[in-house]
Amino acid sequence: MPVPAIVPYRNLFVTGTDTSVGKTVAATALVHRLRLEGLRVAGMKPVASGCERTPDGLRNEDALALLAASEPQPDYADVNPYALEIPTAPQLAARAAGVRVDPGVLHAAHGRLAARADVVIVEGAGGWLAPMDDGLDQGDFARALDAWVVLVVGLRLGCLSHARLSARAILADGFKLAGWIGNTVDPAFAERDAYVELLRDALPAPCLGVLPFAPGADPAHMAESLALP
Numbered sequence: 001m002p003v004p005a006i007v008p009y010r011n012l013f014v015t016g017t018d019t020s021v022g023k024t025v026a027a028t029a030l031v032h033r034l035r036l037e038g039l040r041v042a043g044m045k046p047v048a049s050g051c052e053r054t055p056d057g058l059r060n061e062d063a064l065a066l067l068a069a070s071e072p073q074p075d076y077a078d079v080n081p082y083a084l085e086i087p088t089a090p091q092l093a094a095r096a097a098g099v100r101v102d103p104g105v106l107h108a109a110h111g112r113l114a115a116r117a118d119v120v121i122v123e124g125a126g127g128w129l130a131p132m133d134d135g136l137d138q139g140d141f142a143r144a145l146d147a148w149v150v151l152v153v154g155l156r157l158g159c160l161s162h163a164r165l166s167a168r169a170i171l172a173d174g175f176k177l178a179g180w181i182g183n184t185v186d187p188a189f190a191e192r193d194a195y196v197e198l199l200r201d202a203l204p205a206p207c208l209g210v211l212p213f214a215p216g217a218d219p220a221h222m223a224e225s226l227a228l229p
């Protein structure tokens with residue numbers, strides 16, 4: 001399927017300065033932001049470590065949030081082909097489950113999503129250099145999709161270095177960094193606005209928005225804080 005006229009990419013890969021910085025919050029908001037343009041958008045969490053046992057099988061809350069945001073609604077198995085129970089590094093979770101992450105399985109699931117969507121938004125696991133499994137980097141999957149990368153920066157003390165390191169690695173790996181999203185993970189961080197200005201100068205990509213601290217916020221509402229990558 002060709003690239004939709006309104007955006008120059010078919011896949012965005014959402015990574016972050018760390019785990020728990022708001023990748024899922026930002027990725028679901030991005031799904032809604034693109035849907036505001038009339039695009040069909042699917043979310044994907046290819047490898048999720050940290051799942052609940054349910055009558056339908058293992059379910060991950062990031063994948064469920066991305067699925068809920070998607071339009072049209074994909075199958076869970078395509079959004080999250082690897083649902084690993086233990087909430088740890090995917091490599092360790094895969095070992096504990098006795099599975100290896102097969103890139104062919106990821107690509108097949110992605111292909112089914114892409115067949116019914118204009119854009120697929122893929123959320124990574126942890127930060128950019130956290131492997132998806134032994135010998136499989138997140139960049140390996142993102143490269144196969146020709147994805148543009150969006151970096152979520154958890155706005156807190158220490159994020160300047162984490163953001164610059166992440167951006168440097170993403171560019172060194174040959175990707176286009178489409179932009180970065182600041183996420184207010186700590187409402188007590190007094191230098192938040194000053195940090196956003198420092199990051200605007202320091203990062204080699206545009207700021208797509210700064211998400212407010214808003215526990216339990218509706219991702220459709222969060223989308224209003226974002227510019228289109």
Ligand SMILES: Nc1ncnc2c1ncn2[C@@H]1O[C@H](COP(=O)(O)OP(=O)(O)OP(=O)(O)O)[C@@H](O)[C@H]1O
Binds near residue numbers: 125184214215
């Ligand atoms: N802007 C925000 N306001 C309030 N709470 C937030 C915000 N962003 C994230 N959180 C909360 O912080 C926690 C971590 O966010 P999130 O799950 O999006 O991080 P993540 O980077 O996707 O983590 P993971 O690496 O596990 O995928 C969640 O409980 C989430 O609800």
Ligand SMILES: C[C@H](N)[C@H](N)CCCCCC(=O)O
Binds near residue numbers: 020089130
């Ligand atoms: C379990 C957690 N919430 C994430 N889904 C996975 C985080 C992986 C971090 C890997 C690392 O240590 O860099």
Ligand SMILES: [Mg+2]
Binds near residue numbers: 023025
């Ligand atoms: Mg997440």
